[in-house]
Amino acid sequence: xxxxxxCNKSTPHISFNKKAHIVPQSMGGTEICENVCxxxxxxxxxxxxxxxxxxxxxxxxxxxxxxxxxxxSNIGKNKALSRFKSVYFNVxxxxxxxxxxPSFKLQTGFQSILCHQFKxxxxxxxxxxxxxxxxxxxxxKYDFIREFARFNIGDYPVLYYxxxxxxxxxxKDEPQKxxxxxxxxxxxxxxxxxxxxxxxxxxxxxxxxxxxxxxxxDNYISQSLKxxxxxxxxxxxxxxxxxxxxxxxxxxx
Ligand SMILES: [Zn+2]
Numbered sequence: 001x002x003x004x005x006x007c008n009k010s011t012p013h014i015s016f017n018k019k020a021h022i023v024p025q026s027m028g029g030t031e032i033c034e035n036v037c038x039x040x041x042x043x044x045x046x047x048x049x050x051x052x053x054x055x056x057x058x059x060x061x062x063x064x065x066x067x068x069x070x071x072x073s074n075i076g077k078n079k080a081l082s083r084f085k086s087v088y089f090n091v092x093x094x095x096x097x098x099x100x101x102p103s104f105k106l107q108t109g110f111q112s113i114l115c116h117q118f119k120x121x122x123x124x125x126x127x128x129x130x131x132x133x134x135x136x137x138x139x140x141k142y143d144f145i146r147e148f149a150r151f152n153i154g155d156y157p158v159l160y161y162x163x164x165x166x167x168x169x170x171x172k173d174e175p176q177k178x179x180x181x182x183x184x185x186x187x188x189x190x191x192x193x194x195x196x197x198x199x200x201x202x203x204x205x206x207x208x209x210x211x212x213x214x215x216x217x218d219n220y221i222s223q224s225l226k227x228x229x230x231x232x233x234x235x236x237x238x239x240x241x242x243x244x245x246x247x248x249x250x251x252x253x
Contacts, residue, residue, distance in 0.1 A: 003035065003138065005137040016034070016038065020033045020041040028179060034131075055121065062200065064089065066178065068246070068251075096249040097247075100114070100242075118241055119155075119156065119238070120149045123145045126207070126209070157208065157213070158206075158237070159236065160238050161203075165230075175201070
């Protein structure tokens with residue numbers, strides 16, 4: 001019997017025929033979470049009442065950084081990225097300007113919706129990766145992540161650490177083969193501290209892994225800053241995707 005980490009339903013009532021990539025394949029994801037049912041897998045890639053799919057928002061966001069890192073010479077037919085195209089954004093890589101396309105700007109609250117979907121994508125990846133590595137994602141303590149990422153209940157923060165220095169990639173071919181890093185790079189990241197940090201394409205994000213995160217927030221921030229202050233600025237809780245330095249403007253300095 002197999003049980004889905006998102007809907008808690010089990011076989012034979014649900015099916016597990018499709019491979020559920022933790023990070024989308026087109027974004028370099030190779031790892032699979034075995035315990036995601038077909039219906040939940042489909043959910044993350046699908047449009048619901050005109051709200052952008054969680055997976056698409058993740059791809060759109062990081063494709064900007066990826067295109068920036070790859071540079072013009074690596075974008076084209078048979079290259080690392082076949083083309084740079086965005087559904088939601090106009091991107092000016094020379095001026096480091098990102099703007100939501102005018103047609104979307106007209107929709108009330110669109111920027112906030114995009115950011116909300118992006119935050120859900122980070123929690124979605126966390127719970128699936130945690131299941132793959134630790135096999136305990138069905139634990140009650142993660143119910144808030146299920147509620148938020150899968151059922152859109154509640155709102156939880158994603159903190160963004162902007163780099164201070166033009167030093168960021170963990171390997172030279174990272175833009176070609178990006179990898180979401182879940183290793184515990186920082187010693188204070190354990191269950192007791194209630195927060196987790198992850199690294200992707202030069203960006204560092206922190207997010208809570210306990211529901212009552214406000215209780216541990218100050219402690220997390222002070223410990224986190226102590227470790228990161230050389231390379232990262234004080235984090236911001238993102239409200240818009242444009243809060244993230246997606247074009248890596250500091251690289252031009
Ligand atoms: Zn499911």
